[in-house]
Amino acid sequence: MKPIVIIGTGLAGYGLAKELRRLAWQGPLTLITADDGRSYSKPMLSSALAKGKDAITLANADAEKMAVDLDAEIRTHSRVTEIDTDGHRIVVNGESIGYGSLVLASGASPIRLPFKGDGAEEVLSVNNLTDYGLFREKLDRIERVAVIGPGLIGSEFANDMLQVGKKVTLIGPDPWPISTLIPEAAGRAVQMALADAGADWRLGTFNGAIERKSGGFYTALKDGGEVEADLFLSAVGVRPDLTLGQAAGLEVNKGIVADRFLRTSARDVYVLGDVAEVEGRNLPYVAPLLVGAKALARTLAGEETPVVYPHMPVVIKTTLHPIATLPPGPGEEGTWRFDDPGADGGVTGRFYDSSGALAGFVLTGEAAGRRQALVKEMEEAARAA
Amino acid sequence: MKVFRCVVCGFVYEEALGMPEEGIAAGTRWQDIPEDWECPDCGVSKGDFEMEEV
Numbered sequence: 001m002k003p004i005v006i007i008g009t010g011l012a013g014y015g016l017a018k019e020l021r022r023l024a025w026q027g028p029l030t031l032i033t034a035d036d037g038r039s040y041s042k043p044m045l046s047s048a049l050a051k052g053k054d055a056i057t058l059a060n061a062d063a064e065k066m067a068v069d070l071d072a073e074i075r076t077h078s079r080v081t082e083i084d085t086d087g088h089r090i091v092v093n094g095e096s097i098g099y100g101s102l103v104l105a106s107g108a109s110p111i112r113l114p115f116k117g118d119g120a121e122e123v124l125s126v127n128n129l130t131d132y133g134l135f136r137e138k139l140d141r142i143e144r145v146a147v148i149g150p151g152l153i154g155s156e157f158a159n160d161m162l163q164v165g166k167k168v169t170l171i172g173p174d175p176w177p178i179s180t181l182i183p184e185a186a187g188r189a190v191q192m193a194l195a196d197a198g199a200d201w202r203l204g205t206f207n208g209a210i211e212r213k214s215g216g217f218y219t220a221l222k223d224g225g226e227v228e229a230d231l232f233l234s235a236v237g238v239r240p241d242l243t244l245g246q247a248a249g250l251e252v253n254k255g256i257v258a259d260r261f262l263r264t265s266a267r268d269v270y271v272l273g274d275v276a277e278v279e280g281r282n283l284p285y286v287a288p289l290l291v292g293a294k295a296l297a298r299t300l301a302g303e304e305t306p307v308v309y310p311h312m313p314v315v316i317k318t319t320l321h322p323i324a325t326l327p328p329g330p331g332e333e334g335t336w337r338f339d340d341p342g343a344d345g346g347v348t349g350r351f352y353d354s355s356g357a358l359a360g361f362v363l364t365g366e367a368a369g370r371r372q373a374l375v376k377e378m379e380e381a382a383r384a385a
Numbered sequence: 386m387k388v389f390r391c392v393v394c395g396f397v398y399e400e401a402l403g404m405p406e407e408g409i410a411a412g413t414r415w416q417d418i419p420e421d422w423e424c425p426d427c428g429v430s431k432g433d434f435e436m437e438e439v
Contacts, residue, residue: 011393022430041393043427060392286394290428315426317395372406372425 003028008105012273019297029072037063037076046156050163055133083248085266108238108274117209119217123232142230154235159318162197169200186362193321255282260306287312324371328360390437394427
C-alpha cells in the first residue's frame with residue numbers, strides 16, 4: 001500500500017499524523033522535513049523567556065521518538081525537489097517515493113523586507129526552533145533589541161523580552177500595535193501596558209538602512225528619530241511558502257488553494273496549516289490548523305469530512321496585557337461599540353456589521369478571559385437572526 | 386489543586402477555578418474532565434495537555 005506522505009513536521013504535519021493514528025488508521029506513513037524534525041509548538045516560542053525555556057527545552061520530542069510514537073518513517077534534513085502529481089511520486093534526496101496521498105504542510109516563511117545598510121544581513125527573523133536557537137544565543141549576551149514590525153508576533157516577542165529585562169524598541173508604520181487585527185482602543189491598551197513595562201514604541205514611521213555602529217546597530221527613522229540596538233529582529237509577517245505548490249503545478253494564490261476538504265487542484269494532494277488557503281482564507285493560527293487536521297485525517301482514513309470552522313478567537317499572548325479577538329473580515333463594514341474600560345485599562349469591544357449583527361469582538365487585559373462568553377454571544381446572535 | 390497547561394498554545398486550566406462557562410464546575414479534577422474535551426483556545430486534545438508545577 002502506498003504511504004500517506006506528509007511534507008512538514010510542524011504542528012500541522014505532526015498534528016495530522018497524530019490524528020491519523022488516533023483514528024487507528026494503520027497504513028504506512030512517511031513524513032519529510034527540511035529541519036531536524038524536533039516536535040515543538042511554534043506559538044510557545046514567544047513566551048519561552050518568561051517561562052525559563054530555551055530552544056532545547058522547547059522541543060518535546062526528537063524525530064526518533066516521533067517516528068516510534070507515530071509508527072512513521074521520518075526523513076529529516078530532507079528537501080523535496082520534484083513533485084509528479086500525475087505519477088503520484090515525489091523526489092527527495094535523489095530518491096523517488098510513490099504516494100497514495102500527499103499532504104503539503106510546509107508552512108509559511110517570514111517576509112524579508114529588502115533592508116539596506118551593512119547591518120541588514122544580520123537582522124534576524126524567527127519562525128522555527130532553529131531560528132529561535134540562534135536568536136537566543138545572540139539575545140542572551142545583549143541588552144537592547146529593536147523589533148521591526150509592531151504586529152502580533154513582534155508584540156509577543158517584545159512582551160517576552162521585556163520580562164527578562166531587555167530594553168525593547170518596536171518600529172513600524174502601523175498607527176497602533178497589531179493594527180491589522182485590532183481597533184485603536186485595543187491597540188492603545190496593549191501599547192500602554194508594554195510601555196509601562198519599558199517598551200519604546202516608534203509607530204507611524206519606518207526604519208531606514210541598518211548600519212553597524214559601536215558593536216551594535218543603528219537605524220535612522222523616517223520621522224527623524226534614531227534607534228540603536230544590539231540586535232534587530234524582523235517580525236513584519238509571514239506568508240505561505242508556495243515553493244512546493246508551484247513545483248507541483250498546483251493552483252496557488254496567497255496560499256496553496258484548497259477546497260473545504262483541503263484538496264488542492266491535483267488529485268490526492270492536500271494541504272494543511274499555514275501554507276493552505278481554504279475556500280479563499282489563509283488562517284495562520286493553531287485552531288484552524290487543528291480543525292483541519294482532524295477533518296483531513298478522517299478524509300484520508302476513508303470518510304470524506306469537510307473542514308467546518310467554529311468561531312476561533314485569535315489569542316495574542318502579550319501576557320502583560322493579553323488580547324483575544326474575533327476580527328471582522330478585511331474591509332468589512334460595521335461599527336465598534338465599547339464597554340467602559342476595566343480597572344486594568346482593558347477593553348471590551350463588540351463589532352456590529354452593517355445589518356446590526358454581532359460580527360466580531362476584541363477583549364484586552366483581564367477581559368480577555370471572557371472570550372468563550374463572547375463566542376457564545378455571537379452564536380446566540382446568529383441563532384436569533 | 387493542580388494546574389494544567391496546553392503544550393501547544395499555553396492555555397491554562399486550574400482545577401480550583403474549573404471552567405463554569407463550559408459546564409465544568411470549579412474544583413473539577415483534571416481526570417474527571419471528559420477525554421474528548423479539547424483546549425478551548427486551540428482545539429488540541431486533552432491528551433496533549435501537561436501538568437504544570439505551581
